[in-house]
Amino acid sequence: MPRVLVVEDDPDIARIVALLLARNNYQVDRASEGRAGLRAVYDCKPDLVVLDIGLPGMDGLSVLERIRDLGDVPVLLLSARDQESDKIRGLRAGADDYLTKPFTTGELLARVEALLRRARPAQWSERVYDDGSLKIDPLSRLVHVDDREVSLTPIEFRLLSMLTRNAGATLSTGQLLAEAWEDPTGIGAERVKFTVLRLRRKLGWDDSATSPIESVRGIGYRYRPPLRTRPRVESGISGRPGR
DSSP states (O other): OOEEEEEOSOHHHHHHHHHHHHHTTOEEEEESSHHHHHHHHHHHOOSEEEEESSOSSSOHHHHHHHHHHHBOOOEEEEESOOOHHHHHHHHHTTOSEEEESSOOHHHHHHHHHHHHHHOOOOOBOOSOEEOSSEEEETTTTEEEETTEEEOOOHHHHHHHHHHHHTTTSOEEHHHHHHHHSOOTTOOOTHHHHHHHHHHHHHHTOOOTTTOSEEEETTTEEEEOOOTTOOOEEOSSOOSOSOO
16 A cells, blocks of 8 residues: 655645545545655655645754655645746656646546556665764764764755765766756766865765775765775664754
8 A cells, every 4th residue: 555645734724635635545644744755755754645735933944955865755745836937846856757736636636546556666865874983874864974964055965965875886976966966967967076175074984095985086976985894784763854
């Protein structure tokens, strides 16, 4: 039975959507605000997220950006705004589809069915990456190097997460652009180089000869964990959602 998470602050809309999905053989989880929705994504690992843009606290677009750090689950955005600029923002942020309120139950159900039909099984990030020197919590976006907290931009965080999730493997500049920048055209490859330089500096790994983030000439970059340790995954949730 497919699992759908509905993140909607309007109780009437949330109840109608949940009832419709349940009657059509979907397992439904609900959250009424952004941070609770993000935690539900982390805990439940749904097959699809129905996400309202106008949420209290953390808005829907911010939640969507964080969801993309956790996995590639399909996301259907709901919005009371029908302006093209809002749709473009949502789709560029990683939404798979966009539905404007008010909508019919038939249209919502058709969109959900279509997204699930063409979606591959969602791939999820490890809960907490920890190799003894570097620790990354994908939910809170907290990064520590040797117990020192490091503040990263969203792009820097995605780049570091991708390198560590593929530790030991060489990733091409094109792969990094497509995933961290969502730029499959590969235009502006210099962005990777300069972001890696900033990332090394923030993490205290300025010396390229000893940095765990290694350059592979003519190809891209790879992350090599410190030899004294090996990566592990913690089962608990650490930190708090937020920027």
